[in-house]
Amino acid sequence: MSPKYKQVAEQIETDIMNHVYQHTNKLLTEDEYATKYGVSRNTVRKAIEILVNKGYVYQVQGSGVFVRDHYMSDYVNLEKLQGLTSDFSGRKVETRVLDFELTTANDEVAERMKCNVGTPVYYVKRLRLVDDHPFSVEDSYFRKDLVVYLDRNITEKSIYNYFRNDQKLAIGFADRVIYADFLNAADAELLGLNENDPALLVDNTVYLTNGQIFDVSRSTHHFRHVKMLKVSNIKS
Template identity: 50%
Template sequence: MAVKYKEIADCLEQEIRDGKFDQTKKLPTEDELIKKFEVSRNTIRKAVTQLVNLGLIYQVQGSGMFLRDKSVTDYINLGSLRGLTKDLNSKVIETKILSLQVQTADEIIAKQMRCEVGTKLYYIKRLRVVDHEPFSIEISYFNKDIVPYLNEDIASSSIYSFLIDDLKLNIGFADKVINCEKIDEASAELLHIHPLDPALIIENTVCLTNGTIFEVSKSLFHYQKAKILNRINFK
């Protein structure tokens, strides 16, 4: 069962993205949100904190909760664990499955995932196409003990929607490493760039709330098309 404050945060996020508060540029008050969702003040505050961390709103003591500027759009949000479907929600996103199979963890991947050698993993390689142009190549490993089922239909849309909405995984946090490398010939062909051109690379290690790693992945982005945003809140 999804945590209530996360459900509320998701609902408010969708309302923000749909433009419901564009006229006022602020959210309803805490008391109004408590009445609307019929929950405690603490639950509302947790939901609001999630929206702050996503960079959607900011709080001014005594004045309310205001929407942040939407002028920065169509970016990869480093603070998000939800993938391109959510980050680039104004774009047309297609997914081409290049490989989907069950593998056993070798020593290298077992070390990365902190699992036993021989653990069954889903291996998925996808080409993500944004507005009909190649955008990124994603290579992911999912621990099959935690993600027991994946198929092409799921992998062709939003895997994270399936993990959260259907499997009800309590996804906690991720470590992300960003670097640039010269791209190999096969990847260059997929992304429609020249071999040895640079590629922006993000490596993810994603954990449940209890710290268990369920995914490691590597995404190679078209260097001319990918934009990254990291919004920082100073306490």
């Protein structure tokens, strides 16, 4: 059972997507939502906070909550942790598994995972495509002792849905380091680009709720097809 504030957030988000507030661009007041959904005002505020963080609405004290123009659909939204399918819903998202093996952590992986060299890890290399355009090449390592089981079939689909729903893994938080570098020959080939073209790289470190690292990955993105979006408030 998902908490009330999430349910309310989803309801309001659906309304926004269905252009319910198109005339004025203004949402209902917090009190109105509280009455409508039979919850307290604080619960409504937590729900709206989620939508603010996603970049869907903005709040003006004394005035109301307003829908933002969301030209956002072509970007990877850095607020949403889920992955491509949710960023590009309604578009064709494809995954090709290029390599899958059970191996052990080398120096670099052990360093990134803060584990010992030789720790058993699953290694997965995948090519992601959106609307038939190469999108990114992704090298991932998962700690075998923490994820219990993984196979090639699972990696064809959403690995994270499997971890969350089937393995009941308690995924907590993630760091992403974003930078640019030269594209190497192998990735250039896969992305349909040239060696030494620019590449947009993301080094991802994923933690369980208890702070243990169970997954590190590096994604090399097609510099023409991929842009990332970060929305910020001043309050932070």
